[in-house]
Amino acid sequence: MQVEIIDPTVQPVPADWELFRKQEGLIAAWQADALTAVAWCSTRPVRLGIVRDGGQVAALFSGEVTGLPPRRGRYAEPGALPLTGWFNCRMLIGFTSGFVFAAELPEPDRVAVLAAFEKALRRRLGRHCLGILYRQVTADMLPLVARRSRPRITTAPNTLLRNRWPDMDAYFADLPRDRRRRLRKIHAEAAEGTRVLAGAGEIDPVQAAALAQATLRKHGSSDAPLPARYFHVLSGEEGVRYFGHLDEDRLLSFDLAFDDGRRLVTTVTGSLEVRDGGRRNLYFDLYLREIDYMIGHGREGCEFGKGMAELKQRFGCELIPQTAVPAAW
Known part of the structure; x- marks a missing residue:
């Protein structure tokens, strides 16, 4: 070899x-x-x-x-x-x-x-x-x-939502009543006040990079921010899917996901603080837009990534165990 x-x-x-x-x-x-x-x-x-x-x-x-x-x-x-x-x-x-x-x-x-x-x-x-x-x-x-x-x-485990619904109404019906009412309301209100991205193939790379960096800093991460070039080279690439919300042309939130024809895999996210001109609960609506895409396109499931496992379980996700294995020389 x-x-x-x-x-x-x-x-x-x-x-x-x-x-x-x-x-x-x-x-x-x-x-x-x-x-x-x-x-x-x-x-x-x-x-x-x-x-x-x-x-x-x-x-x-x-x-x-x-x-x-x-x-x-x-x-x-x-x-x-x-x-x-x-x-x-x-x-x-x-x-x-x-x-x-x-x-x-x-x-x-x-x-x-x-x-x-x-x-x-x-x-x-x-x-x-x-x-x-x-x-x-x-x-x-x-x-x-x-x-x-x-x-x-x-x-920390990955999180996966397995697709078992014919439409979003059936998905919401599977949720506990209080959660169902709240998520339906979030889903409806997000569509009323913003321009919604739901599976778009490209996004403004400069705004996306700035929003992703601001979100890292908000959560205290010291990771290096992604450059605008990262989003630029992915524009139009097969399987690249953006979900987000815009106020006219201003990006308020987004998720970058990859669709391989079998699963939707979420990765980079960004969301403005309310005090910076953002809106409440747009982050939750991103999940719902991705679930809607998953169901509508007949994908087997959607991976929502690590972190906030308890919150993601409220959307129906299961935990997928992951392991680290050191191999010393």
Whole structure:
């Protein structure tokens, strides 16, 4: 097997990355230009991996090196690594693991791909890296990475709403009475006072970037904000779906979701504070717009991501366990 480790801030992502992504129907979060945009704004060095077997792409990897010092300085050289740390193997934007295989690749070959990637990454990062931390691993992928004596660390679960309704009326009817009345009211009032986005393929990238950054700061996150370029390169990309509310042309709230034809997967969100000209409960209505889309387009379910699990369960979501697995060199 041949493994290529890529620093997208100084190296072009190979053309067969995008060919593989489209052939395998991967969500647009794996788009090469989008990952490159994330790498350029990240406070941690990003590395991508592509594994080929007989010249054919067998798997893709994404992640970032975390360690000491914990973050890059503003003027750090592109690609510079911390003194020591771990490679966090995860999807850079989203709530899924940082590796995907060719659908037809059998399990023994998948294990061989992981071993080849680990070996190549160890050679590339050298003393700067203590090992790989596989993040956001689901039960079906756990046997591939949690072999031998590697520990398993339970992390915050993902949330999934499984589609079992013919329409929104049936969805609301399934909710407890008090919750049903409140969510119906929120859904109706949001449509009256705003221009609603419900599955749009593009959005104003500058407004989206600013709103996403403001939301991170509101919740005390120190993560680097996404640049406007991230939203720009996704514009018009197959499977990109925006849900949001606008006051004329001013963006008040939005969710970025990816539709792979089977599930809707939510990722980046942004919402104005009421005191900044926003409106109450638009965040809840985003969920309802996504549920409406899921039902109307016959998707199996909608992933609502990590965090606020109790709140999302009120909308009918179930918890999907996820695990972190450290693999020390």
